[in-house]
Amino acid sequence: MDCEEIISRHETLCQDTDFNYVRQWKAKRQAKVVGFMPVYIPKELVVAAGMLPVGIMGAGDREIIRGDAYFQSYICRIPRSTLELGVKGKLDFLDVFLFPAICDVIRNLSGMWKILFPKVFVKYLDLPQNFGPVGRKFYIGELEGLAADFERLSGKKLTDQSLRSAIELYNENRRVLRDLYNLRAKFPHLVSTYDVYLLLRASNLLEVSEHTQCVSAYIRSAVKRQKPERDHVRVVISGAFCEQPPLALIKALEGSGCYIVDDDWVLGCRYLLSDISLTKQQNPMEALADAYLTDTVSNACRFETSRKGEFLIGQVKDRSAEGVIFAAPSFCDPALLERPMLQDALSAQGVAYTGFKYAENTGQIQVIKEETGTFADSIKLWGSR
Amino acid sequence: MKLENVQKEDSQLIQKKMIADHFNRLSHAKELGKKVVYTFVPGNLNELIWALDMLPVHPEINALQSGMRQLSGGYIIEAEKAGHSEDVCTYVKCDVGMLKQGNIGPTGEKLPAPDLLLLSYTGCFTFMKWFEILQKEYNCPVVMLQVPYQGDGEITAGMRQYVVDQLRDIVIPALEKVAGRKLDSERLHTFLTSSARSEEDLVAVWDSARHHPSPIDAYFGGVYYIGPIFTAFRGLAECEQYYRSLRKEVEYRIQNHQGPTTPEGLFNNQKFRLVVEGPPNWTSFRDLWKMFYGEGAVVVASTYTKVGGLYEYGFRHDPDRPFESMADYCLGCYTNRNIPTRIEMLEKYMSDFEADGFIINSIKSCNSFSAGQLLMLRELEKRTGKPGAFIESDLVDPRYFSAANIKNRLDSYFQMVEARRS
Numbered sequence: 001m002d003c004e005e006i007i008s009r010h011e012t013l014c015q016d017t018d019f020n021y022v023r024q025w026k027a028k029r030q031a032k033v034v035g036f037m038p039v040y041i042p043k044e045l046v047v048a049a050g051m052l053p054v055g056i057m058g059a060g061d062r063e064i065i066r067g068d069a070y071f072q073s074y075i076c077r078i079p080r081s082t083l084e085l086g087v088k089g090k091l092d093f094l095d096v097f098l099f100p101a102i103c104d105v106i107r108n109l110s111g112m113w114k115i116l117f118p119k120v121f122v123k124y125l126d127l128p129q130n131f132g133p134v135g136r137k138f139y140i141g142e143l144e145g146l147a148a149d150f151e152r153l154s155g156k157k158l159t160d161q162s163l164r165s166a167i168e169l170y171n172e173n174r175r176v177l178r179d180l181y182n183l184r185a186k187f188p189h190l191v192s193t194y195d196v197y198l199l200l201r202a203s204n205l206l207e208v209s210e211h212t213q214c215v216s217a218y219i220r221s222a223v224k225r226q227k228p229e230r231d232h233v234r235v236v237i238s239g240a241f242c243e244q245p246p247l248a249l250i251k252a253l254e255g256s257g258c259y260i261v262d263d264d265w266v267l268g269c270r271y272l273l274s275d276i277s278l279t280k281q282q283n284p285m286e287a288l289a290d291a292y293l294t295d296t297v298s299n300a301c302r303f304e305t306s307r308k309g310e311f312l313i314g315q316v317k318d319r320s321a322e323g324v325i326f327a328a329p330s331f332c333d334p335a336l337l338e339r340p341m342l343q344d345a346l347s348a349q350g351v352a353y354t355g356f357k358y359a360e361n362t363g364q365i366q367v368i369k370e371e372t373g374t375f376a377d378s379i380k381l382w383g384s385r
Numbered sequence: 386m387k388l389e390n391v392q393k394e395d396s397q398l399i400q401k402k403m404i405a406d407h408f409n410r411l412s413h414a415k416e417l418g419k420k421v422v423y424t425f426v427p428g429n430l431n432e433l434i435w436a437l438d439m440l441p442v443h444p445e446i447n448a449l450q451s452g453m454r455q456l457s458g459g460y461i462i463e464a465e466k467a468g469h470s471e472d473v474c475t476y477v478k479c480d481v482g483m484l485k486q487g488n489i490g491p492t493g494e495k496l497p498a499p500d501l502l503l504l505s506y507t508g509c510f511t512f513m514k515w516f517e518i519l520q521k522e523y524n525c526p527v528v529m530l531q532v533p534y535q536g537d538g539e540i541t542a543g544m545r546q547y548v549v550d551q552l553r554d555i556v557i558p559a560l561e562k563v564a565g566r567k568l569d570s571e572r573l574h575t576f577l578t579s580s581a582r583s584e585e586d587l588v589a590v591w592d593s594a595r596h597h598p599s600p601i602d603a604y605f606g607g608v609y610y611i612g613p614i615f616t617a618f619r620g621l622a623e624c625e626q627y628y629r630s631l632r633k634e635v636e637y638r639i640q641n642h643q644g645p646t647t648p649e650g651l652f653n654n655q656k657f658r659l660v661v662e663g664p665p666n667w668t669s670f671r672d673l674w675k676m677f678y679g680e681g682a683v684v685v686a687s688t689y690t691k692v693g694g695l696y697e698y699g700f701r702h703d704p705d706r707p708f709e710s711m712a713d714y715c716l717g718c719y720t721n722r723n724i725p726t727r728i729e730m731l732e733k734y735m736s737d738f739e740a741d742g743f744i745i746n747s748i749k750s751c752n753s754f755s756a757g758q759l760l761m762l763r764e765l766e767k768r769t770g771k772p773g774a775f776i777e778s779d780l781v782d783p784r785y786f787s788a789a790n791i792k793n794r795l796d797s798y799f800q801m802v803e804a805r806r807s
Binding site (some may be wrong): 138308 | 521759760764
């Protein structure tokens with residue numbers, strides 16, 4: 001398949017709020033499906049127990065009717081659109097729903113789901129914020145508890161070997177995603193962010209090996225493309241790790257004169273920075289925990305003080321970016337509380353930035369396009385400093 | 386009765402003096418050679434701080450005090466000018482704005498900068514970001530105590546052990562390093578013993594609302610009752626004295642069939658008994674209170690007054706299990722409990738205190754409380770058959786308090802409760 005065919009399929013996948021791929025997978029495999037909210041869960045555990053991890057990222061720009069009745073106007077959109085999917089029966093394939101610790105809204109949504117959908121096994125996954133030995137001991141305990149739950153629910157023993165195999169599958173997946181990101185940073189005119197985004201979204205749905213093949217096929221095809229390089233500025237997107245922007249907004253950002261050379265959307269599939277180290281002597285559960293504790297992206301959901309902003313500045317430098325666009329969902333506490341600290345860090349390094357807020361169903365795209373277009377023009381005219 | 390004619394009770398005078406003395410100590414902390422620890426109310430480790438002879442500061446208390454003194458609006462705008470979003474917690478912005486305008490505390494004296502930020506990460510994600518922001522502002526050490534959330538409505542052994550491990554291996558060493566001394570376990574024992582006595586008296590105060598008329602208002606009055614035990618004083622002798630005195634005053638009211646004291650005097654003519662979920666609005670606190678007692682509505686139980694410690698189910702700080710009981714305290718705070726548990730708790734309040742209905746004050750700033758409250762409203766109405774009302778305001782942002790809207794809604798609600806009775 002060439003890039004266009006792959007992306008065409010992924011557009012359908014991304015916008016399919018009936019989750020037909022997942023339903024077919026479930027019918028064929030006669031196995032359980034584990035939903036999860038952003039940002040990160042250890043998907044390796046799910047796969048090792050013979051289940052399918054499915055990332056739920058709201059309902060995009062679909063109209064919301066019933067979900068609004070559950071949330072006040074000042075709460076972000078992803079919980080209401082997710083509930084909309086739930087109460088409409090669109091998520092009735094979920095056997096398990098994991099809510100990782102990222103903010104108070106997603107945390108409380110876990111309790112709401114328990115009440116509204118009592119047949120689903122709902123679990124709040126408390127990720128450690130202390131990253132030393134004490135946090136490690138706690139997190140390993142949490143993972144072991146989760147593994148025991150998965151064994152009970154799937155009826156399948158989660159062995160060292162099955163976990164090792166799952167880790168290897170995801171190591172390979174992360175490798176091709178790193179390749180994809182490197183390729184886009186090198187040839188942003190060949191690999192559009194729209195394509196990259198759709199490939200990432202597919203990681204929420206597809207079996208990991210199938211997803212790896214899709215990304216590999218896309219890369220093989222993309223390098224053969226013949227497209228002119230435009231006079232765009234190179235930017236990093238920051239703050240979009242949970243609720244996702246509408247696809248039209250991603251297109252608009254690119255159309256406004258920006259090559260997006262790094263970003264943080266659909267971050268869960270790229271949360272771990274490198275392969276999980278797995279020697280024969282290592283306990284795979286411990287290796288999974290260690291990777292989370294020591295080898296991840298920097299993110300507003302992780303407690304971080306002394307090195308605030310370093311990761312973002314590293315992205316700017318590594319990708320030869322000329323500026324940063326802060327794109328955060330309205331009412332997103334983590335991203336919006338983080339932003340002033342990151343802005344200060346960028347200012348100290350002389351990196352230009354701009355910012356806007358969006359929602360899944362943002363319709364005022366032209367305004368944002370004009371803002372980012374002006375930002376791009378200003379960099380072209382006066383440089384990034 | 387006019388405000389100036391209302392006789393203050395002994396407990397009120399004790400509390401006023403405690404607060405004045407504390408802020409006076411804080412303003413002279415450097416001369417006194419005292420180290421200052423900024424920390425949060427829910428999951429606070431007050432006994433540890435005092436046992437190491439340090440002084441606690443609670444930024445959210447400073448923010449609410451600024452709200453009550455009509456200073457918060459200016460502070461919030463100051464923070465927004467500095468790049469903080471209009472969408473986020475106004476406690477944080479009020480604190481940042483206050484800092485940028487000189488860090489003058491509620492008594493008009495300058496607050497000292499922290500020697501340590503002790504982040505008790507209990508029941509509120511924003512706390513974490515708040516101290517990241519303050520760490521950059523003050524460039525001082527920060528230590529975190531992560532308190533796992535009761536996602537399944539229970540405290541597991543692993544959760545408790547995690548908190549205990551952090552206390553022993555991370556938090557206490559960090560406190561000792563800043564204090565320049567080792568923790569004196571005898572001193573800690575004394576403070577924890579005292580805390581348990583105050584907790585016992587506070588529970589008796591909450592329980593008194595079963596009486597008709599209720600001798601307390603468990604929300605508007607309640608925020609004063611929790612003042613000492615939720616903030617800098619739990620574990621201290623004057624805190625015990627306060628709760629002994631408060632309990633006696635409440636017992637006196639029970640014997641004499643009296644209601645609580647409001648800003649306009651005794652409130653005996655109680656027509657409606659209500660349960661309230663959610664924090665109060667601080668910028669128009671007295672106006673909001675008057676909308677209740679002016680219509681004869683007394684609050685017999687509230688959840689906000691459990692955010693810094695929930696004692697009515699039997700938990701007490703235990704000097705013989707110091708770290709385990711501190712862990713249980715932190716884990717048990719109200720907003721660290723999941724939505725089903727919170728609903729069960731409210732349902733029990735409705736029954737135990739023979740409430741006519743309930744009101745949810747939904748706070749824009751506080752997702753920890755607010756996300757899920759509309760489902761709580763539905764579930765509570767379904768389970769109790771009693772009517773609920775939903776009002777919206779904010780903690781300390783005066784732009785989000787619409788008195789006319791709230792009064793209209795409350796008046797309609799009271800009429801509905803009345804109609805349902807007849």
